[in-house]
Amino acid sequence: MKIGLDSTLRKRKISIEGIKLTLLALPFVIFVFVFCYLPLFGWSFAFFDYKPGLSLSQAEYVGLKYFKYIFSYNKDMIRVLKNTLAMSFMSLATSVLPVIFAILLNELRNLRFKKFIQSFVTLPHFISWVIAYSLCFAIFSTNGMYNNLMQVLNITDKPNTVLSNSNYVWTFMTTLDIWKGLGWGTIIYLAAIAGIDAELYEAAIIDGAGRFRCIWHITVPNLMETYIVLLLLSVGNLLSIGLDKYLNFKNPLNASKIEALDLYIYRIGLMTHDYSFATAIGIAKSLVSIVLLFTVNKLARKVRGESII
Amino acid sequence: MIGKKSFGSKLFDISNILIVIMFSIFCVYPFYYMLCYSLSDPVLATKGITLWVRGFTFNNYINVIKLKEIPQAALVSVTRTILGSSVTLFCSGFFAYLMTQQKMYFRKFIYRFVILTMYVGGGLIPTYLVMRYLGLRNNFLVYILPGAVSAYYVILIKTFIEQLPQSLEESAKIEGAGILMCWFRIIMPLSKPILATIVVFTMVGQWNSWFDAMIYMTRNNLKPLQLILYEYLQEAQRLSDRIREGIESGVKVDVSLTPDAIRMTVTAVITIPILLVYPFMQRYFVKGIMIGAVKG
Numbered sequence: 111m112k113i114g115l116d117s118t119l120r121k122r123k124i125s126i127e128g129i130k131l132t133l134l135a136l137p138f139v140i141f142v143f144v145f146c147y148l149p150l151f152g153w154s155f156a157f158f159d160y161k162p163g164l165s166l167s168q169a170e171y172v173g174l175k176y177f178k179y180i181f182s183y184n185k186d187m188i189r190v191l192k193n194t195l196a197m198s199f200m201s202l203a204t205s206v207l208p209v210i211f212a213i214l215l216n217e218l219r220n221l222r223f224k225k226f227i228q229s230f231v232t233l234p235h236f237i238s239w240v241i242a243y244s245l246c247f248a249i250f251s252t253n254g255m256y257n258n259l260m261q262v263l264n265i266t267d268k269p270n271t272v273l274s275n276s277n278y279v280w281t282f283m284t285t286l287d288i289w290k291g292l293g294w295g296t297i298i299y300l301a302a303i304a305g306i307d308a309e310l311y312e313a314a315i316i317d318g319a320g321r322f323r324c325i326w327h328i329t330v331p332n333l334m335e336t337y338i339v340l341l342l343l344s345v346g347n348l349l350s351i352g353l354d355k356y357l358n359f360k361n362p363l364n365a366s367k368i369e370a371l372d373l374y375i376y377r378i379g380l381m382t383h384d385y386s387f388a389t390a391i392g393i394a395k396s397l398v399s400i401v402l403l404f405t406v407n408k409l410a411r412k413v414r415g416e417s418i419i
Numbered sequence: 420m421i422g423k424k425s426f427g428s429k430l431f432d433i434s435n436i437l438i439v440i441m442f443s444i445f446c447v448y449p450f451y452y453m454l455c456y457s458l459s460d461p462v463l464a465t466k467g468i469t470l471w472v473r474g475f476t477f478n479n480y481i482n483v484i485k486l487k488e489i490p491q492a493a494l495v496s497v498t499r500t501i502l503g504s505s506v507t508l509f510c511s512g513f514f515a516y517l518m519t520q521q522k523m524y525f526r527k528f529i530y531r532f533v534i535l536t537m538y539v540g541g542g543l544i545p546t547y548l549v550m551r552y553l554g555l556r557n558n559f560l561v562y563i564l565p566g567a568v569s570a571y572y573v574i575l576i577k578t579f580i581e582q583l584p585q586s587l588e589e590s591a592k593i594e595g596a597g598i599l600m601c602w603f604r605i606i607m608p609l610s611k612p613i614l615a616t617i618v619v620f621t622m623v624g625q626w627n628s629w630f631d632a633m634i635y636m637t638r639n640n641l642k643p644l645q646l647i648l649y650e651y652l653q654e655a656q657r658l659s660d661r662i663r664e665g666i667e668s669g670v671k672v673d674v675s676l677t678p679d680a681i682r683m684t685v686t687a688v689i690t691i692p693i694l695l696v697y698p699f700m701q702r703y704f705v706k707g708i709m710i711g712a713v714k715g
Contacts, residue, residue: 131523134598138514138568142533145565149541149549211442214435223436229701230443233450236693236700238627240649244686245449247652248456248679255452258467289446297704321428354630358649372543379544380634392542 156390162383176390186374193280194370198348200284205341207288208295209333213325215296216303228300231293242290243358246273274363283359283368298340299333306332335414342410346403349395371395450690457687461680479684482676486661488639488647489685496626496643496689499562504621508614510567515576516602537570547634561635562625562643572617579613580606616703623693623700648685651678658682 156176158169180187211231218224234242250256252269260266272282310328319327353372360368369377371391379388456464460474483489517523518530541549555561583606591601607614629645636642642650651658658678 125522128522128524131517131520131598132525132529135514135517135523135526135529138510138517139529139532141510141564142536142568144549144553146536146540149545150539152541152545152548155545155548211439214439217431217435218439219432227439227443229697231439231446232701233694233697234446236623236627236697237690238629238645240629240645240652241627241686241690244648244652244682245453248683248686249449249452251679253465253467255467255469258469292442293446320425321431357630358652375543380547385544385548388544389542392544396540396542 153389153393155386156393158386160386162385172386176387177394179387180391180394189366190369190371190374193367194349194351196280197283197370198351200280201287201351202341202344204284204288205295205344206337208292209299209330209337211292212296212299212303212333213329215300216329217321217325228293228296232297233293234290235294237290239355239358242286242355246286246359273359274361276364276367279359279364279367283355286355299336302333302336303329338414339410342406345406346399348402349399450694453683453687453690456680456683459680461677464680465677479676479680480688483681483684483688486681488642488661489644489688491640492642492644492647493688495559495641496645499559499628499643500622500625503563503566503625504618506563506567507569507572507621508618511569511572511617512576512607512610512614513602514568515573516580516606517598518573518577519580520598533568533573534570550635556635557638557641558635559641561631562628565631566621566624572621575617576610576613579610583609619696619700619703626689626693644685644689648682648689651682651685 157171157173159172159175160169215224215228218227248254250270250272252271256272257269260270272278275282306328311324314324314328349371351370351372353370353376356368356370356373357376360373375388375391375395378384378391452468455468455470455472457479458472458475458477459468459479460476461479463473466473514533518526520526523529540546550556550561550565555564587605587609588601591605596604627645629643629649632641632643632646633649636646655678658681662676662678662681
């Protein structure tokens, strides 16, 4: 009797250990709050006419002025959106390349050779865009390797300046993305291929299927699911294509074509110090991204019967 | 499958090998070019480098180290890489361990609060204003603090700890070990594989960062190598000033040094450490991306 009573009492008592643990976690929570949640309060800047040097209380409340400005006819905004969407859709269009490359790698018979190739193609993923730009700058400069080669092969006489040509900038950036990301992108598909049941292939071979039929009827359908999930997630990120690569490759000659949304926010906010307008664009971008993500998620649930987030 | 190979299959094999080799060359050649250029005589190099070094010399490296900003920037880069990755490892690691403690009050709430940061963010400008408000401009801590508790790493570590046998931890607690002791002596050594993966990821990330430095640092002595290179690339004037300054101040900078050679050599100085650790990294990052893919 006494022991039973004792244990129920102990249960009701607030456990010291639990409180101790919560207190231990508290500094981290404060940390996360300061660095990740506090900026959310900064969204209020979008509703004020904030000037650097003033405090927010001194700034004039302007309501939705900046948001209206985004959605009113605005040449810059249209140009920037066009650039962003063009480059986004080009990367969506090339997103199938890692799948193809993974299948090609998987068909290599020599495993050591395969590993070798894999480590070569993954390498560019591990360098920053500054380095990538520096390498391009050297190779495509007037006396760089590219123009030398062109002259030796007698393709053109006058040096070709790829980096400052605004006509090719979208294609060029997409090619760079492939250079940097293709090898990295294949890793996940190679893992998916490794997860396919070997019995499927054995059964297919017994049934008389050749190599290509095995690829087409077994490997490809098994990779489709992974591919679609990744594709849908990247649709959610349609507008957030980052800014560091464009910041590096931007120059006065290609600036109008390379300026994507994130770079535009950076320029408006941190170069011309129009904090309020830049914050408003950032908020609008986040809202559109959320809507896109949920739409895509709903779509995925309809198609696959399972949501992706 | 082995033995009788059809003609089509053989043709496929050969073209497959050719395709992957060509793409590998496409990926690796720029690095090869960089090394060749940085090891070439700057004057001869202006005639063009394609496949081999022209006039082999280490002078470029020796001269680059003498440039005003480079040693300081290298120190900043190394410090932020080491400090940043260890702080992230300890903070994210210990927090993830705390999140496995069932007895904690509000545990689920705290966990969700942190994980949510993967999906919501204030955006560039509000974050910048907060950092400025906190006095983190021109402050080395801005490299380290914002990434200390990373939701993604917390998920990875927590998942790993949860699949460890619980009996070890329990017996240690019975022996009277506190929570810190448990983590440091038992959980940390056991979760080495995942921690190694995370260290590799954060180190590469820190070494490659430059944008944070660009927006928060106005003083030269806190800029990492990557940012210095960015400035050399974007402001051609500055680089030629540096060369002239070097000559005027009597530091023995080779007159033959060209801006191109400096850029390529600084690029090489930044890239070579990554190339050196790359072979060791490989086994970790495949593991990392797989755990991430399963959870995400």
